[in-house]
Amino acid sequence: MVQRMLGALLAVAVLLCISKSSLDFVAPQLTHQARNVGLWSSASTLVQGFQTSADSSAGASQPSWAVAAAFLTALAARKLSKVGRAAEGKKKPLRDLVPPPEADAVREERLKGSKRVKGGAKGQRFFSVRNRKFWDFTVWPRTYFRRVWEKKDFSYALLFGLIHIGACFAPFYFNWSAFAVGFFGYVLTGMFGITLSYHRQLAHLSFKSPKIVEYILAYCGALAMQSHPINWVSSHRHHHGATDSPNDVHSPKDGFWWAHAGWLLDQKGTWMRVDRSNAEDLSKQWYYRFLQKTYPIHAIVLPIVGLYLWGGLPFVLWGFFARVVFTWHVTWAVNSVSHVWGFQDWNTGDISMNNWLVGILAFGEGWHNNHHAFENSCRHGLKWWQIDMTWYTIKVLEFFGLARDLKYPTDAKMRKLSWDTSDSGAAAIA
Numbered sequence: 001m002v003q004r005m006l007g008a009l010l011a012v013a014v015l016l017c018i019s020k021s022s023l024d025f026v027a028p029q030l031t032h033q034a035r036n037v038g039l040w041s042s043a044s045t046l047v048q049g050f051q052t053s054a055d056s057s058a059g060a061s062q063p064s065w066a067v068a069a070a071f072l073t074a075l076a077a078r079k080l081s082k083v084g085r086a087a088e089g090k091k092k093p094l095r096d097l098v099p100p101p102e103a104d105a106v107r108e109e110r111l112k113g114s115k116r117v118k119g120g121a122k123g124q125r126f127f128s129v130r131n132r133k134f135w136d137f138t139v140w141p142r143t144y145f146r147r148v149w150e151k152k153d154f155s156y157a158l159l160f161g162l163i164h165i166g167a168c169f170a171p172f173y174f175n176w177s178a179f180a181v182g183f184f185g186y187v188l189t190g191m192f193g194i195t196l197s198y199h200r201q202l203a204h205l206s207f208k209s210p211k212i213v214e215y216i217l218a219y220c221g222a223l224a225m226q227s228h229p230i231n232w233v234s235s236h237r238h239h240h241g242a243t244d245s246p247n248d249v250h251s252p253k254d255g256f257w258w259a260h261a262g263w264l265l266d267q268k269g270t271w272m273r274v275d276r277s278n279a280e281d282l283s284k285q286w287y288y289r290f291l292q293k294t295y296p297i298h299a300i301v302l303p304i305v306g307l308y309l310w311g312g313l314p315f316v317l318w319g320f321f322a323r324v325v326f327t328w329h330v331t332w333a334v335n336s337v338s339h340v341w342g343f344q345d346w347n348t349g350d351i352s353m354n355n356w357l358v359g360i361l362a363f364g365e366g367w368h369n370n371h372h373a374f375e376n377s378c379r380h381g382l383k384w385w386q387i388d389m390t391w392y393t394i395k396v397l398e399f400f401g402l403a404r405d406l407k408y409p410t411d412a413k414m415r416k417l418s419w420d421t422s423d424s425g426a427a428a429i430a
């Protein structure tokens with residue numbers, strides 16, 4: 001019974017992703033009619049799956065029908081999206097570039113007024129040995145719920161919710177092989193994919209690789225369910241362009257939880273993301289446009305089908321649901337926790353912090369004050385004790401000739417951003 005429920009959940013998750021929300025990625029210009037046909041066909045495949053499993057007692061406990069249905073629907077949805085696009089003719093703009101009222105209003109005038117981050121001072125004691133104070137933890141939270149919710153916001157919330165629910169089932173299907181698959185997936189997609197490829201290579205160009213290696217690494221990033229490279233890199237470059245200012249894509253000054261994940265569910269609050277011209281170096285390449293157009297297939301369908309065929313439901317629950325949720329929160333913690341607690345070795349003028357816990361969990365990304373100081377550096381943990389797994393991996397790639405032109409902080413910039421204005425201060429860090 002539980003397995004049947006899980007199967008149904010899995011199927012609904014995949015079908016919804018593909019039929020509704022993900023079509024926004026795949027074909028924003030898809031006609032309503034084509035969308036409805038897609039949804040209808042998904043629903044009927046699902047019902048047929050239920051009937052088949054109810055008729056067959058042997059197959060009742062196996063959700064294989066769900067995976068098969070999802071796969072077929074994915075193909076159908078792709079086909080429909082092409083039909084929709086052809087019928088639509090020319091491309092419409094993504095969305096009108098109208099800044100929402102809150103983006104215009106200064107933070108101090110927001111509805112909720114100012115608040116202090118809960119546990120601000122206590123958290124600082126935990127994350128900074130010397131417990132130095134860099135800011136007073138005052139934030140101006142955006143309106144989380146009573147605001148304009150666009151269709152895409154609802155779709156994303158539904159998708160996030162379903163994947164979190166799926167992850168909650170993982171402990172009931174624990175076995176060491178499934179856990180190992182989940183852990184391997186976290187390293188593969190979280191480190192090789194997000195931190196090494198998406199962040200350090202694609203967003204900041206901090207080292208170069210042969211194209212084939214770059215593309216393979218970027219594919220690992222696509223598997224992390226954090227959008228395709230063009231979108232991810234563009235949002236991240238917007239973050240660096242306006243760090244912790246009112247135009248930041250995700251600053252805790254707009255609310256801790258907003259910076260953690262709320263911004264992903266608020267299209268209007270992140271109006272600047274519509275402009276992806278800052279990632280033209282990627283959108284010029286066919287491979288990244290291909291990942292953009294076919295994204296749900298790589299991030300959702302192939303991993304789920306592959307893991308199910310490999311090790312059944314436990315592999316899907318640990319290798320997809322639990323792994324995606326854990327990697328999400330680790331990545332999001334860089335934007336929330338590492339912009340609230342820790343210490344600043346560099347005078348960056350923002351509230352980016354060096355946070356040891358995020359440094360460990362996010363493969364070196366928690367040394368975030370170092371990163372905001374020297375954003376093009378392939379090394380984030382600048383002191384020997386600042387563990388930076390991503391940088392160690394880049395060094396290994398360099399050893400095998402798979403990474404070159406590694407960038408590091410320059411002496412001039414170190415001197416400029418050092419709290420210690422004497423030359424010896426910068427030299428001590430180097």
Ligand SMILES: [Zn+2]
Pocket residue numbers: 239243334335339352368372
């Ligand atoms: Zn940041």
Ligand SMILES: [Zn+2]
Pocket residue numbers: 199203204236240371375
């Ligand atoms: Zn960055």
